[in-house]
Amino acid sequence: MSATPSAPFLRRVTPGGWAALAWLAGLLFTALLRMRLPGQESAEVFPGVVFLRWDGLTMLVVSTGLALRGSAILVRRPTAALVYLLAAAVVACTPLGVMAIPFAQYLSVDVALYVIAATRPPREANRALRRSLGVLAGYLAVRLLAGWNVSTTTELAVALTAAVAWLLGRSERQTRTHAAQTRAQATEQAVTTERLRIAREMHDTVAHSIGIVALQAGAARRVIATQPEAARQALAEIETASRETLAGLRRMVSALRTADTEAEARSDAGHAETGRTTPTELPGLPEMPGLAALDRLAELTGNAGVRVAVRRAGAPCPIPPDIDLSAFRIVQESVTNVVRHSGADSCTVTVDQRDPETLAVTVEDRGPVPGHARVSPGPGSGYGLTGMRERVAVLHGEFSAGPRPGGGFRVTARLPLPTGVTPR
Secondary structure: OOOOOHHHHHHHOOHHHHHHHHHHHHHHHHHHHOOOOOOOOOOOOOOOOOOOOHHHHHHHHHHHHHHHHHHHOOOOOHHHHHHHHHHHHHHHHHHHOOOOOOHHHHHHHHHHHHHHHHHOOHHHHHHHHHHHHHHHHHHHHHHHHOOOOOOHHHHHHHHHHHHHHHHHHHHHHHHHHHHHHHHHHHHHHHHHHHHHHHHHHHHHHHHHHHHHHHHHHHHHHHHOOOOHHHHHHHHHHHHHHHHHHHHHHHHHHHHHHHHHHHHHHHHHOOOOOOOOOOOOOOOOOOOOOOHHHHHHHHHHHHHOOOEEEEEEEOOOOOOOHHHHHHHHHHHHHHHHHHHHHHOOOEEEEEEEOOOOOEEEEEEEEOOOOOOOOOOOOOOOOOHHHHHHHHHHHHOOOEEEEEEOOOOOEEEEEEEEOOOOOOOO
16 A cells, blocks of 8 residues: 555646646635735735626636636647637736736646646747747736736746746656666666577577587497497487577577567667566576476475475477576566565466477466565566566567466466477
8 A cells, every 4th residue: 555645646637637726726816815814904916896897707717718628638739728728817817907917827827838848849848838938928018018017027927937837847858758768778788688698598508419419429439330220329319409409599590680670679669668577596406497497496486485386288298498498487587576576475387288389388476465575575677577578589489477367467478389399
């Protein structure tokens, strides 16, 4: 629960709602200034000749209608909304008998200037500020040309307030832009880090395969004259290992090249994604783990306070080393997130091999359990999801992550298997 219960309500109020509230507050303040309140000998401001007449009240109603109309379209058409609010401010001043547009009638204009400066392009925001200051200057000019008194200091104060509101909006826009750029850079860094990790793992896999090839080749050379059948078996294993390694390298290089192109496109479009969690390397796991090490992962995670149930569906089938390793890393990262951020005391890992063309892994928990502390309080930053998504994309798979309907969180990855992989 939030420590500030009013925050959700404040977030639900739209910018147009704030502009309307500002206008109504300005009307109330204007009326109170022209009334003798308790403790006062007289009203602060003389009401004016037509303030309480039918024509004065009609102008106030018309100006209120203009202000509410402008507030209603502030989000969809901010420039038009500003015109309505400026017109409302001018019309409302007619029955007040004032020498300058007062601050109360410009409150809603200030809100509109903030919204435009915070959400619209700089050129449009600059035009809005010039238009608002121009109306103030034009109001004084008309009164001067008509030979009426003016209050230049009051108008300067109102103009200063409008400029401050515009500057605050501009600062908010710059802050959002900088935050988006920072998130984009962090996302790119997370993707690069994950791809470097994938490359290191592929290097280790290839080195392991080459070592097997070297051993088998040496054995075949020694027995080829005396035990041709054993030599033939060794050569067959060499061929199999070589083909699997080359296939894995082709998949990896092709996917990384595709990912390079997509990353450039995302960067050009200003794409950004939030959140990161860093994978945890648990001691006691094999150097190059695969799905066969899930039971060991579950045991180590249980020692950390979260029970892991491993379920397998379908007949086990041979999985290429790169896919096997990636599937394990996805499960490991997901389980790490459960331990760190979910507050759950258990999770379920499902490995589905019923489809001979696809390997599916799912990790889900049922949400926080009272009394079970999180290692890292808070929802987490989510860059771990970025890393998992990148790893799945490298293998041309499908990835999804999000809340479960009944509570908790679910991560699912579907990794395509190369053709020719059949159950044992």
